Amino acid sequence: MDKVVITGLGVVSPVGCNVKAFWDACLNGQSNVQPIPAHWNNYTDYKSGIWSPLPEIDFKSHGFNRLDLMQRDPVSLIAMIAANQALEQAGVEIAPANGKNKQNTLLEIDSEKAGVFIGTGIGGAKTFLENNACHMLKRTTDKLEEASVDSDITDRLLHPPKINPFVVSMLMQNSVSASVGIKYSLNGMNRTITQACASGTSAIGSAYQAIQSGQVDFAICGGAEYQYDDYGSLCMGFDVARTLVNPGDNPEKANRPFDKDRSGFLYSQGGAGILILEKESHAKQRGATILAHIAAYAETFDAYSMMSINPDGGEITRMIHKAVDEAQLQLSDIDYINTHGTGTKLNDEIESNVIDGLFGNKPIINSTKSVLGHSIGASGALEAIVSVLSLQNQTTHPCKNLENPIRDLNFVTSLKQQNISHVLSESFAFGGHNSALVFSGN
Amino acid sequence: MYNRSEVVTIVRDAVVETFDLKEEIQNDNLAFQKDFKADSIDMVSLSLVLEDEFEAEIEEDQVENFITINNVVDYIMDRQTQKAT
Numbered sequence: 406m407d408k409v410v411i412t413g414l415g416v417v418s419p420v421g422c423n424v425k426a427f428w429d430a431c432l433n434g435q436s437n438v439q440p441i442p443a444h445w446n447n448y449t450d451y452k453s454g455i456w457s458p459l460p461e462i463d464f465k466s467h468g469f470n471r472l473d474l475m476q477r478d479p480v481s482l483i484a485m486i487a488a489n490q491a492l493e494q495a496g497v498e499i500a501p502a503n504g505k506n507k508q509n510t511l512l513e514i515d516s517e518k519a520g521v522f523i524g525t526g527i528g529g530a531k532t533f534l535e536n537n538a539c540h541m542l543k544r545t546t547d548k549l550e551e552a553s554v555d556s557d558i559t560d561r562l563l564h565p566p567k568i569n570p571f572v573v574s575m576l577m578q579n580s581v582s583a584s585v586g587i588k589y590s591l592n593g594m595n596r597t598i599t600q601a602c603a604s605g606t607s608a609i610g611s612a613y614q615a616i617q618s619g620q621v622d623f624a625i626c627g628g629a630e631y632q633y634d635d636y637g638s639l640c641m642g643f644d645v646a647r648t649l650v651n652p653g654d655n656p657e658k659a660n661r662p663f664d665k666d667r668s669g670f671l672y673s674q675g676g677a678g679i680l681i682l683e684k685e686s687h688a689k690q691r692g693a694t695i696l697a698h699i700a701a702y703a704e705t706f707d708a709y710s711m712m713s714i715n716p717d718g719g720e721i722t723r724m725i726h727k728a729v730d731e732a733q734l735q736l737s738d739i740d741y742i743n744t745h746g747t748g749t750k751l752n753d754e755i756e757s758n759v760i761d762g763l764f765g766n767k768p769i770i771n772s773t774k775s776v777l778g779h780s781i782g783a784s785g786a787l788e789a790i791v792s793v794l795s796l797q798n799q800t801t802h803p804c805k806n807l808e809n810p811i812r813d814l815n816f817v818t819s820l821k822q823q824n825i826s827h828v829l830s831e832s833f834a835f836g837g838h839n840s841a842l843v844f845s846g847n
Numbered sequence: 848m849y850n851r852s853e854v855v856t857i858v859r860d861a862v863v864e865t866f867d868l869k870e871e872i873q874n875d876n877l878a879f880q881k882d883f884k885a886d887s888i889d890m891v892s893l894s895l896v897l898e899d900e901f902e903a904e905i906e907e908d909q910v911e912n913f914i915t916i917n918n919v920v921d922y923i924m925d926r927q928t929q930k931a932t
Contacts, residue, residue: 472865475895507867567904570891 413495413681415487445637453649457778478529480631481584487677495681520594520621522612524604524628526782528578538564603834606785610702628786630675661806662748662772671778678786700732707837718759746772775805785832
């Protein structure tokens with residue numbers, strides 16, 4: 406039976422907007438921790454007050470024109486940038502298609518057997534929030550300006566000058582996978598997976614299953630998230646839920662998954678991680694370089710709480726057994742676990758307890774969120790990319806800021822050569838979704 | 848305030864950008880639907896580009912009256928005159 410292989414990777418992240426910059430930053434533990442935008446403090450007092458922003462992206466240098474910027478939320482734009490990188494690495498030739506929407510076509514790829522599977526937690530929330538502000542505030546701000554009210558007040562009532570007529574098509578979650586499908590003229594399955602923090606992992610799992618079942622031969626898959634809005638509303642939502650990291654005296658060292666002194670997760674502006682998956686024979690036929698393969702995907706649901714993992718970890722345990730069984734491996738075959746590892750008290754406690762019970766301290770363990778912060782729907786895809794790069798390079802990044810581990814697990818604390826044949830990458834989500842991928846070398 | 852020749856240039860460029868045309872426009876009697884296969888979404892896109900260029904709102908109910916490039920130029924010229932007076 407054909408394996409499902411990975412032939413391309415693409416990244417937009419707070420620590421780099423291409424695979425090499427991203428990987429180098431991960432290996433060197435180079436995070437991007439900054440104070441939140443100053444004007445967000447006009448609206449509330451944040452307990453956390455730090456985040457991991459994306460670098461400024463010159464969208465026009467990536468070939469987007471004014472209409473693209475007017476008609477696509479940034480979450481779709483960064484997904485397309487990462488998809489383009491992944492296609493290039495996969496050696497897929499991209500050619501202009503005939504049409505009026507600046508579409509492309511993928512040469513030597515059957516568009517009817519090519520699909521798109523992208524996860525996102527909140528889709529075009531930036532577009533929704535800012536256009537909603539216009540809807541709510543425009544007439545009020547017009548009247549305040551007529552009345553010459555102090556600009557200190559009116560300047561805080563931020564909103565675009567008018568509602569964008571494309572607002573609905575920009576805010577809907579499926580606009581992310583639809584944007585990628587339109588850009589490359591792909592007519593196969595086009596799915597958006599929305600499972601909060603597990604979205605990226607589940608999207609890759611869905612693509613893997615679609616290739617296994619023969620519905621597609623080729624898939625662009627992964628996750629994308631863009632968590633900036635003018636008012637900091639999205640950040641505020643996590644902040645009031647007390648899920649975010651306490652910056653303490655040293656914000657650079659505050660984000661510390663699996664450490665006894667952890668206090669929450671580092672809010673990330675987002676990012677995009679995109680992988681190209683193919684049926685093995687398809688990849689070989691077109692001479693693509695195979696980076697790794699997916700050996701299994703498993704998913705369970707806690708059915709316990711909207712915001713908390715079930716403390717008994719039962720469904721996470723069941724998911725890991727399902728994944729390892731499907732991969733036809735033993736638990737002892739797993740060399741490396743790329744954890745969900747958010748840095749929240751409860752999550753890390755439960756996750757490390759499950760790992761301890763199933764694997765002991767044999768596999769190496771790290772948390773990519775210790776470097777990147779938490780990019781919600783993109784996180785699982787970025788962690789999948791770290792998993793593939795770890796297999797390729799036989800090393801992985803240290804678990805940053807881990808000084809006093811909560812358990813005696815084999816945490817990666819320094820950069821060194823490792824023996825990695827099989828990787829388990831797992832994600833858990835608000836709602837109760839658990840998903841895991843097993844990656845293996847070739 | 849732009850003169851007619853300047854408005855024509857800006858509108859032609861906006862049409863080239865919106866419809867991703869490969870050649871410049873020489874004829875302002877070209878019709879959006881007939882010559883560019885424009886649909887209603889294309890016309891909304893064109894109005895967004897024009898609003899950005901002229902930093903002025905294009906009235907939504909006027910867009911359906913844009914049959915040719917000349918109609919758009921006339922509309923922009925009229926709006927400028929109304930604003931000035």
